[in-house]
Amino acid sequence: MVSFKFIHTADLHLDSQFKGISGLSDGIRSFLRESTFTSLDRLVELAVSEQVDFMVISGDVYDAQDSSLQAQLRFYEALDRLGKHGIGVYVIHGNHDPLDSPRMKTGKREHVHVFGPEFEQVTAYRRQDQRAAAVIGGISYPTAKVIENTSLRFQRDKDNSLFHIALLHANIDGDPAHETYSPCTQQDLIASGYDYWALGHIHKRQILHELPHIVYPGNIQGRSIRETGVKGCYVVQVAEDGGVNMRFHDLDTVRWFHETIPIDSIAGEEAFQTQVEERMQEISRECPGKMSIVRFVLTGRGSLHEKLEEGRIAVELLHELHRRAIRSASEPSGLAGLVWVESFDVRSGPWIDREALLKEDSFLGELLRYGQQAREDMTTRAEVLRSALNPLMANRELRMLLNETDDEECAGWLRRAEEMAVLLLAGEGGGESTDED
Structure with a gap:
């Protein structure tokens, strides 16, 4: 196994509206609307400065109801900037940006892999020497409401010694504060044999389990009084022996x-x-x-x-x-x-x-x-x-x-x-x- 570094992020909700706030001037309102894009820019800058090998995005890049053309263009621009530095990107879609939601058509980017509605696994490579670094498994929401326990489709390839990363947009152990989409338990995830579960959906940063790591990074920018505190992403360093070191970086403005x-x-x-x-x-x-x-x-x-x-x-x-x-x-x-x-x-x-x-x-x-x-x-x-x-x-x-x-x-x-x-x-x-x- 080779050592490598990646970023785990989720729930970008680009260009989504700030809720429950009134009395703003036009200038402040404009600043708030731009804040999710500013956090996205900081995410890209972090990936470049940390020289990560790849990035995983665990769903909800957009809000379906606020999936503006500007949000899509800014996201594609961010992907292109990552591509110029040789940083691969692996993306799943969640309940707010399912595969059937309206989006503009763009050309395929060789460094970007978007998982489809059926479970699949791909190999991620280390940026500097193109050596195989990790197996990444993922599945996107075909529609906004997925009530099946999709985690059961993830099973480690026992003949492959590479580090295994799972991308899942889900409610683990029935968090009552969020919709129960793709419901599953920590035991379901542990039993799969994967080394790192890169989760999305819950906007509160949480490390639910270690060895294997089961992680919610939270969203990159809080958008209401229900989303208090520091928001950002994890930079994850994986050692040759499979050891995991995680550092949280704030991205919010x-x-x-x-x-x-x-x-x-x-x-x-x-x-x-x-x-x-x-x-x-x-x-x-x-x-x-x-x-x-x-x-x-x-x-x-x-x-x-x-x-x-x-x-x-x-x-x-x-x-x-x-x-x-x-x-x-x-x-x-x-x-x-x-x-x-x-x-x-x-x-x-x-x-x-x-x-x-x-x-x-x-x-x-x-x-x-x-x-x-x-x-x-x-x-x-x-x-x-x-x-x-x-x-x-x-x-x-x-x-x-x-x-x-x-x-x-x-x-x-x-x-x-x-x-x-x-x-x-x-x-x-x-x-x-x-x-x-």
Whole structure:
């Protein structure tokens, strides 16, 4: 076996829309739209600087609904740049860019291999001397919904001693946050005999297993508040004895954050604004060359909560922060280090002795106990939400919006409902038990 180096990337989603962000200037919006292309450029630059032998792309180069001509042209341009440096590219298509989705026709590139709808294996070669380096197996989605366990088609060629790499776009072990396409288990992958599973579909970077390596690199650019943290790809060095060394490289130009601010010790509006601005400065220092988008999650209990519930403080501060960001973006320094506040998520509550109320034989105590049960037990939570939201399901547009919500959002609704009830009932003496019940 020869030593070699490759890049594992997935979920490029070129030119796809950024979700859940409003109030942007034209300049900032244009920068966001360009960000997936900038990350693609950085991916190519990394491949060249690292002198990798080849690159594997594990699905979702595009979004079918946003598969613009510009996205296709920029991807083909990137492929040509890699080809000029002798870097081979091996690609599968996933649920967002299946083989039957509309795309422009281009000539065949000798250094690029796109796997078809049936499982196949090809040999990848080391760039500098064209010695056989690895066997790469892969399969693309023919249509957007693949519910078959396609991993079972991967079986190592026992007569071939080369390192074996599998390209699969799949949901491993039924991750509930993503569509269950090409469902399989880690044991299915381990049993195949492959040395490295180059996965795509899940946008969170994860190494699920080592020896064999089962790896999600995540996407190269976060596109919503659900895709927080560093985004990029893995550079994988394989030694002559088959040992694997992995290094993660960030590629994103826009980074998303959840930042928590407890209100317990915040005395008033001015102190609240100071806390927010200090956190923004910390984020800017952490990501000096990037644009950052942050959602501030307000937690804890204190006197500030009632004003936050009224909405005025958060709305006015958000408007002012957006005004400053737009002005800053128009200056010569541009968007490097810019922090855009996406929203304030109020999860705080009024000051109460929660532990004491949980023990009380009162309506408020019962409400808090039921709310705690709903947070901890998914069945109870589902029953509460189904009962509360059922009247809205008759409206088609509302039904579509509700079907797009995730468990975190639903849990947030329950938290807010509980806090509003506590605020109303505690103010009316709802936490006091009497002998007249």
